[in-house]
Amino acid sequence: MSFVIAIDGPAASGKGTLARRLAAHYGLPHLDTGLLYRATACALIEEGLPLDDVEAAVEAARGLSLTDFDETRLRSREMGEGASLVGAMPPVRAALIDLQRGFAARPEGAVLDGRDIGTVICPDATVKIFVTASAETRAQRRALELAARGEEVDFSAILEDVRKRDARDSERSAAPLKAAADAVTLDTSELDREQAFAAALAIAERGRRAG
Ligand SMILES: Nc1ncnc2c1ncn2[C@@H]1O[C@H](COP(=O)(O)OP(=O)(O)OP(=O)(O)O)[C@@H](O)[C@H]1O
Numbered sequence: 705m706s707f708v709i710a711i712d713g714p715a716a717s718g719k720g721t722l723a724r725r726l727a728a729h730y731g732l733p734h735l736d737t738g739l740l741y742r743a744t745a746c747a748l749i750e751e752g753l754p755l756d757d758v759e760a761a762v763e764a765a766r767g768l769s770l771t772d773f774d775e776t777r778l779r780s781r782e783m784g785e786g787a788s789l790v791g792a793m794p795p796v797r798a799a800l801i802d803l804q805r806g807f808a809a810r811p812e813g814a815v816l817d818g819r820d821i822g823t824v825i826c827p828d829a830t831v832k833i834f835v836t837a838s839a840e841t842r843a844q845r846r847a848l849e850l851a852a853r854g855e856e857v858d859f860s861a862i863l864e865d866v867r868k869r870d871a872r873d874s875e876r877s878a879a880p881l882k883a884a885a886d887a888v889t890l891d892t893s894e895l896d897r898e899q900a901f902a903a904a905l906a907i908a909e910r911g912r913r914a915g
């Protein structure tokens with residue numbers, strides 16, 4: 705039986721870090737689904753189109769291929785904000801479902817992280833983890849990450865971004881950010897990367913044995 709791990713949570717909670725490590729641990733492919741929304745926003749920005757152009761966003765989403773992401777460009781603050789705007793459009797989400805489910809259906813299994821993996825994309829995932837951390841902790845982590853990439857960092861602006869994105873992602877009608885009823889919540893506020901990974905691995909192992 706294939707082994708699918710669904711990891712969801714708010715911005716900068718550490719879900720991508722955990723997803724990558726779990727994927728490496730189990731030898732599974734990993735998909736950071738946030739990149740799909742970031743790449744959709746990026747396509748609009750590069751064509752000089754407004755981020756509320758639903759038709760253009762759907763066309764951009766349909767044209768995405770998993771192999772051509774420029775991660776350095778996509779991980780900027782601007783793309784995170786744009787992703788959250790296009791991610792609130794139901795037709796954009798619909799356009800990205802098959803790509804994500806196709807990835808999750810690989811025979812060996814897969815690890816996917818995002819906002820709606822456990823609730824919408826892979827409701828039958830073997831393991832579901834909802835990763836959280838306080839907004840201040842997440843903003844601090846994101847500030848360190850952006851500073852390391854050479855971006856200018858203003859902690860209060862990043863904290864405001866995180867809060868705005870949490871609100872938009874949780875309050876939208878289409879596939880809002882929320883824990884699946886059968887997800888295990890992992891609060892990483894007080895955990896370093898190693899401790900968070902050990903906790904996530906314990907959850908994954910319990911799910912694997914049960915599943
Ligand atoms: N437990 C931790 N302690 C300290 N820093 C962490 C921890 N987990 C992740 N980080 C760092 O926090 C930043 C955000 O982590 P990551 O990219 O994994 O979050 P994310 O939830 O995938 O974010 P997003 O979905 O917004 O892209 C990264 O720089 C990462 O190295």
Ligand SMILES: Nc1ccn([C@@H]2O[C@H](COP(=O)(O)O)[C@@H](O)[C@H]2O)c(=O)n1
Nearest residue numbers: 737738739741787788791818819820873
């Ligand atoms: N499954 C997902 C993944 C992401 N989004 C939206 O994209 C934004 C950026 O995501 P990151 O994980 O790269 O920070 C995010 O704020 C969401 O609005 C989504 O809707 N569904």
